[in-house]
Amino acid sequence: MPESIPAGSVGLVTPQKKHFEEPIELACGKTLPQYDLVYETYGELNADHSNALLICHALSGDHHAAGYHSMEDPKPGWWENYIGPGKPFDTDRFYIVCPNNLGGCKGSTGPNSINPATGKFYGPDFPIVTVKDWVQSQKHLMHALGINQWAAIIGGSLGGMQVIQWAIDYPDRLRHALVIAAASRLSAQNIGFNEVARQAILSDPDYHGGHYYEQDVVPRRGLMLARMLGHITYLSDDAMRAQFGRELRTGRLSYDFDVQFQVESYLRYQGRSFVERFDANTYLLMTKALDYFDPASEYDNDLAAAFKRAQARFLVIAFTSDWRFSPARSREIVKALTDARRQVSYAEIESSEGHDAFLLPNDYYKDALAAYMDGVAKEAGG
Amino acid sequence: MPESIPAGSVGLVTPQKKHFEEPIELACGKTLPQYDLVYETYGELNADHSNALLICHALSGDHHAAGYHSMEDPKPGWWENYIGPGKPFDTDRFYIVCPNNLGGCKGSTGPNSINPATGKFYGPDFPIVTVKDWVQSQKHLMHALGINQWAAIIGGSLGGMQVIQWAIDYPDRLRHALVIAAASRLSAQNIGFNEVARQAILSDPDYHGGHYYEQDVVPRRGLMLARMLGHITYLSDDAMRAQFGRELRTGRLSYDFDVQFQVESYLRYQGRSFVERFDANTYLLMTKALDYFDPASEYDNDLAAAFKRAQARFLVIAFTSDWRFSPARSREIVKALTDARRQVSYAEIESSEGHDAFLLPNDYYKDALAAYMDGVAKEAGG
Incomplete structure (x- = not known):
C-alpha cells in the first residue's frame, strides 16, 4: 500500500x-x-x-x-x-x-x-x-x-x-x-492455447456448467491452470531464463511433485492469486472474443x-x-x-x-x- | 490395419x-x-x-x-x-x-x-x-x-x-x-509447460492422490489437458497454420463453447485418444525426469x-x-x-x-x- x-x-x-x-x-x-x-x-x-x-x-x-x-x-x-x-x-x-x-x-x-x-x-x-x-x-x-x-x-x-x-x-x-x-x-497456435485454457475450466467439476455461483464454489483448479498457461505465453523464453533459470526453491531436488523449481512456484502463485480476482465465465468469454476476432x-x-x-x-x-x-x-x-x-x-x-x-x-x-x-x-x- | x-x-x-x-x-x-x-x-x-x-x-x-x-x-x-x-x-x-x-x-x-x-x-x-x-x-x-x-x-x-x-x-x-x-x-519455459501439465493431472478430482486404479477411474480430464498442451508444443506455429489455419469445423461461428475451429477438434481428439493408451502417473514421472535432467x-x-x-x-x-x-x-x-x-x-x-x-x-x-x-x-x- x-x-x-x-x-x-x-x-x-x-x-x-x-x-x-x-x-x-x-x-x-x-x-x-x-x-x-x-x-x-x-x-x-x-x-x-x-x-x-x-x-x-x-x-x-x-x-x-x-x-x-x-x-x-x-x-x-x-x-x-x-x-x-x-x-x-x-x-x-x-x-x-x-x-x-x-x-x-x-x-x-x-x-x-x-x-x-x-x-x-x-x-x-x-x-x-x-x-x-x-x-x-x-x-x-x-x-x-x-x-x-x-x-x-x-x-x-x-x-x-x-x-x-x-x-x-x-x-x-x-x-x-x-x-x-x-x-x-489469432493463429491456430493461439487458438490452441485458448482451447486448452477453456477445457481446463469447462472440465473442472466445480464449473457446474457455468452455474457455480449458485453452488458457492468456483472452478478454481481450471481457472488456475488457464492462468498458469497464459503466463507462460506472456513471457519470453529468455525472460523466464533470466528470471528463474533452473533455480531450485529449496536448493535441492526433492524427488516428489511439490514445487521444485522457482518457475513452478511463480506459476502456481500467479494461478492462485488470479482465482481470487477473476471470474471463470468471463475468462471463457474473453478467450472466445480473441478467437473470433x-x-x-x-x-x-x-x-x-x-x-x-x-x-x-x-x-x-x-x-x-x-x-x-x-x-x-x-x-x-x-x-x-x-x-x-x-x-x-x-x-x-x-x-x-x-x-x-x-x-x-x-x-x-x-x-x-x-x-x-x-x-x-x-x-x-x- | x-x-x-x-x-x-x-x-x-x-x-x-x-x-x-x-x-x-x-x-x-x-x-x-x-x-x-x-x-x-x-x-x-x-x-x-x-x-x-x-x-x-x-x-x-x-x-x-x-x-x-x-x-x-x-x-x-x-x-x-x-x-x-x-x-x-x-x-x-x-x-x-x-x-x-x-x-x-x-x-x-x-x-x-x-x-x-x-x-x-x-x-x-x-x-x-x-x-x-x-x-x-x-x-x-x-x-x-x-x-x-x-x-x-x-x-x-x-x-x-x-x-x-x-x-x-x-x-x-x-x-x-x-x-x-x-x-x-530444460529451460524455465519447458519446466513451466510441464508444471501446467502436472497440475492438470494432480488437481483432477479423479486423480485420488494417484490411487485411482483402486477407484476404477482415471484422471481423464487432467491427462487430456496435459496431452493437448503437449501437442501445441510439439507442433510449430507454421505447421499448425498450414494444417488447420482458422478453418471452421462446421463452416460457421456457433457462438458457444463447442468445437469451433479445426485445431480445437484436433487437440480434443489427441487428448481423448491419449487417455485410452497412457497412464497419468507415468506421465507425471516422465515430465519429472525431463525437468531433472x-x-x-x-x-x-x-x-x-x-x-x-x-x-x-x-x-x-x-x-x-x-x-x-x-x-x-x-x-x-x-x-x-x-x-x-x-x-x-x-x-x-x-x-x-x-x-x-x-x-x-x-x-x-x-x-x-x-x-x-x-x-x-x-x-x-x-
Whole structure:
C-alpha cells in the first residue's frame, strides 16, 4: 500500500458506472435489453471535447488502468507506467476513459451480474461477446460522455484488436489508432492455447456448467491452470531464463511433485492469486472474443480492404521477444495499412520481456509513445 | 490395419520381457528390489555382438518402435519411418533393442504394476525416476542380452537425453551417440509447460492422490489437458497454420463453447485418444525426469567437463522449426562437445513440422541418418 501517492500517479480514483436502457444487438444474434458499463476517467475533458482518449483493456484487464482506489490499495492500475501527469498518456493534457468490457467481471454487465429477466446470475447464459460488440458498447459510452470523436484509441493485445475494430467500424470517430502487441487475428497456435485454457475450466467439476455461483464454489483448479498457461505465453523464453533459470526453491531436488523449481512456484502463485480476482465465465468469454476476432473475414479475408474504410492515423508497436503476437503479426497489420494507403508508423521495440512488455517499463517504448502522443496532444490543442 | 505388412517394415513383432532380481538404487535414494523391463528387438545380433543399437524412447513413447503387433494392428511402431530393412536403422545390418523405460505403463515396472511388497498397485508410491536411472537399468538389460558395447545409442527428445547420459556415465559402452531434437537441460519455459501439465493431472478430482486404479477411474480430464498442451508444443506455429489455419469445423461461428475451429477438434481428439493408451502417473514421472535432467549439474554446471568423460562419436540433429528444443539448444550441446574436444557432427534439418519432425518422414533427415548409420554399420563389419 502506498504511504503516500507516488509522484506521476493520477492518485485516488473512483470507478463510475453508466446504465444503458437501449438494447444492444450482439454479433451472435442475441440482444442485451439493458446493461451497465463501469469505467474510470483521468484528467479533464477540454472545452471543445477534443482531448479524449479511449484505453481498451486486454484479456484479464479491467477499467482500473491508473491510480489507486484507496490509500490501502496495494497496487495501482494496470497501465500506471504509462498513464499519469507527465507520462505518455498525459493526464495534464488528455481526458482518458477506460471501461470494463461487456462480459467482464469487475462491474460491467457480465456472467456474474444478475439477469433482470430472471433475477438470477447470467452465468453461462451470458451471450458470447465479440470485439465488435465491445466497440459498439464503447461507442454508446462515448455518446453518454458527450464525446464526439476520440483524439486517440489505444490498446495492447486484445485491447489493440478493439482499436483496429474501432478504426474500421467507426472511421470518423477517432483521429489516431495505437495498436500495441496485437494481431489482426489469432493463429491456430493461439487458438490452441485458448482451447486448452477453456477445457481446463469447462472440465473442472466445480464449473457446474457455468452455474457455480449458485453452488458457492468456483472452478478454481481450471481457472488456475488457464492462468498458469497464459503466463507462460506472456513471457519470453529468455525472460523466464533470466528470471528463474533452473533455480531450485529449496536448493535441492526433492524427488516428489511439490514445487521444485522457482518457475513452478511463480506459476502456481500467479494461478492462485488470479482465482481470487477473476471470474471463470468471463475468462471463457474473453478467450472466445480473441478467437473470433478477424475483421478481414467481413472483407473477403482481405485485411487491406477492411482498412480502406479507416481514416485514423496508426501507430503500430511490437516487441522483439513477443512470441504470442510476434512482430511478424504486427508487420502484417502495417503491410495491410500501407496496401490500403493509410498513414501508419511502426515501432519494433527491443525487449526481452515477451508479450508482457506492453505493460512494463521500457525507455524506448515510453519515448515512442510520448513522442507520438505529444503530436496528438498538439493537434487537440493541448 | 494392414491387409499385408508393407515392404520395408520389420513385420510382426512380439514384445519380450526380462525380470531383474538384482535391486536397483535410484537417484532419489530409494531402491527397487526387483523389476521388469519389456522391450522389442529387430534384426539379428551378429556373431561378435558388434551390431547392436539401443533406441531410447521419448515422453509418451514405449518399446514398440517398429513393426506391427498383429495383422489387426491399426498402426506400426512409433519410428517405423526410420527402422526396418533398407531404412536408416537397417534391420538387415543391425540388431536393434528398444526398451520401455522404468516407470512406464506398457509392461516395464511402473506405477500401474503391482508392488510385490504390498500386493497393490505402486501408484504414486512408485519412486521418481531419472534419466540416469533409466540408463542404469538399460545397462542391466544390455548385459542380460549378451551385449558388451552398443554400436550406437539413438534417441529423440527425452530419448536424446538418455543418449547423452549413456555417453557420460558409461563411456566405453557405446561407439556412437545420436542425439536428436534434444537439449542438455530444460529451460524455465519447458519446466513451466510441464508444471501446467502436472497440475492438470494432480488437481483432477479423479486423480485420488494417484490411487485411482483402486477407484476404477482415471484422471481423464487432467491427462487430456496435459496431452493437448503437449501437442501445441510439439507442433510449430507454421505447421499448425498450414494444417488447420482458422478453418471452421462446421463452416460457421456457433457462438458457444463447442468445437469451433479445426485445431480445437484436433487437440480434443489427441487428448481423448491419449487417455485410452497412457497412464497419468507415468506421465507425471516422465515430465519429472525431463525437468531433472541436467548432466552438467554433476560437473560444476560445466557441460563440456561432463562430456570430457565421453568416448563416443556424436551426431547431433535439430530441426529448424522446433521451438520446444530449438536448434540453439542443440548447438549448446555441439559447443560443449567441441569444447571437450569430442568428435561431433551436427545437422540442422530444414522442417516446418516443429518438434514432431523427429518422428516424421523427411528426406534430408533420412539421408543424414542413413549416411551416418552406413558408417556405423561398416565399422561394425556389416
